[in-house]
Amino acid sequence: MTERLSPVEIMGALVAFPTVSRDTNLPLVDWVETYLAGHGITAHRWVDPEQPHKAALFAHVGPWEEGAVVLSGHTDVVPVDGQPWDSDPFTVVERDGKYFGRGTCDMKGFDALAIWALVEGRYRDLKRPLQLALSFDEEVGCTGAPPMIVEMQNHLPKGSAVIVGEPSMMQAVTGHKGGFGYDTRVVGFEVHSSIMHTGVNAIMAAAPLIDWANHRNAENRAATPSALAAMFDPPWTTCHVGMISGGTAHNITAKDCRFAMDFRIVPGEAKERWRDAYFEAVREVEAQMQAVHPEARIDLSEQFHVPPLVPEPEGEAEMLVRALTGDNAGHVVSYGTEAGQFQEAGYSAVICGPGDIAQAHQPNEFITVAQFEAGHGFMARLLDRLSE
Numbered sequence: 001m002t003e004r005l006s007p008v009e010i011m012g013a014l015v016a017f018p019t020v021s022r023d024t025n026l027p028l029v030d031w032v033e034t035y036l037a038g039h040g041i042t043a044h045r046w047v048d049p050e051q052p053h054k055a056a057l058f059a060h061v062g063p064w065e066e067g068a069v070v071l072s073g074h075t076d077v078v079p080v081d082g083q084p085w086d087s088d089p090f091t092v093v094e095r096d097g098k099y100f101g102r103g104t105c106d107m108k109g110f111d112a113l114a115i116w117a118l119v120e121g122r123y124r125d126l127k128r129p130l131q132l133a134l135s136f137d138e139e140v141g142c143t144g145a146p147p148m149i150v151e152m153q154n155h156l157p158k159g160s161a162v163i164v165g166e167p168s169m170m171q172a173v174t175g176h177k178g179g180f181g182y183d184t185r186v187v188g189f190e191v192h193s194s195i196m197h198t199g200v201n202a203i204m205a206a207a208p209l210i211d212w213a214n215h216r217n218a219e220n221r222a223a224t225p226s227a228l229a230a231m232f233d234p235p236w237t238t239c240h241v242g243m244i245s246g247g248t249a250h251n252i253t254a255k256d257c258r259f260a261m262d263f264r265i266v267p268g269e270a271k272e273r274w275r276d277a278y279f280e281a282v283r284e285v286e287a288q289m290q291a292v293h294p295e296a297r298i299d300l301s302e303q304f305h306v307p308p309l310v311p312e313p314e315g316e317a318e319m320l321v322r323a324l325t326g327d328n329a330g331h332v333v334s335y336g337t338e339a340g341q342f343q344e345a346g347y348s349a350v351i352c353g354p355g356d357i358a359q360a361h362q363p364n365e366f367i368t369v370a371q372f373e374a375g376h377g378f379m380a381r382l383l384d385r386l387s388e
């Protein structure tokens with residue numbers, strides 16, 4: 001039997017794998033799988049066929065039946081490129097009551113606590129099962145979790161309450177906005193700018209679509225928010241263009257322009273409504289382009305889709321976390337997480353994890369020892385509850 005590691009030791013092992021989203025996470029997955037196997041826990045992995053260097057891992061302890069509490073975290077971290085770190089980002093360093101290291105806060109600290117809880121659960125007489133779910137590609141649009149959730153249901157009895165341990169200072173976060181985005185590629189027709197009326201300038205065609213977003217934002221801001229929307233900051237759906245490129249010279253009508261149009265939708269509003277409205281705007285501009293040159297066009301490809309997390313006041317996950325933390329206040333966040341994806345797949349889901357989101361993605365990312373220990377206490381109470 002493998003030695004039982006403390007949560008801090010497990011965190012140290014996980015942080016040492018530089019699992020930046022673009023790179024492999026297999027060494028980390030191998031380590032967790034081996035560690036769990038050493039304690040008699042069989043883990044299952046899901047390997048992305050399009051990216052065989054990445055895998056999700058999930059496992060189950062306790063009675064082989066439905067209704068598990070699922071502890072969900074992601075294994076990937078954001079890059080450290082260009083960030084001024086005072087110590088090696090991939091080594092956990094304890095200093096001034098804080099554990100420094102990439103992912104300590106977002107979210108290998110929680111992953112370590114979840115792995116610890118699963119192994120402890122293995123040695124306890126659990127009356128209700130506990131599951132671990134570790135995904136990848138969360139930081140690049142939450143694309144790793146949906147296929148993992150499907151695979152989990154193929155291999156394990158379905159869990160019912162999911163705790164997604166994104167840093168929330170151990171508060172119960174019960175809602176977040178949904179998000180989706182389109183890579184928008186405008187293909188114009190190149191001519192010398194002196195005869196621009198015979199060409200199609202892709203940049204100038206993109207401009208009204210970007211301005212379309214400005215208009216939607218102004219309208220949304222001016223409207224009275226629904227009760228659900230009013231919980232969020234800002235309490236409206238936002239349209240955002242964060243990247244643009246195009247053109248080759250000041251005197252050539254641009255043949256190409258490409259930009260990223262993203263939406264963050266308040267729960268209660270349908271994604272389709274925004275998608276359809278954007279598509280309509282795109283088709284209108286495209287028709288004007290094609291009136292000049294029939295081969296001009298606009299291609300759209302969806303880059304990510306993260307469903308909103310809709311608060312479930314009587315939901316099992318929310319009630320469980322409230323009972324374990326004593327936190328009865330309402331908290332929502334404006335960023336997307338895998339909780340919305342679990343909820344969309346029929347689970348009750350809530351966000352609750354140690355650490356402060358303000359430290360996520362930063363140079364010298366840290367989690368305080370106090371928050372980490374609060375997470376440890378939470379897991380211990382969870383195990384007690386599952387043993388009752």
Ligand SMILES: [Zn+2]
Binds near residue numbers: 106138166167
């Ligand atoms: Zn995260």
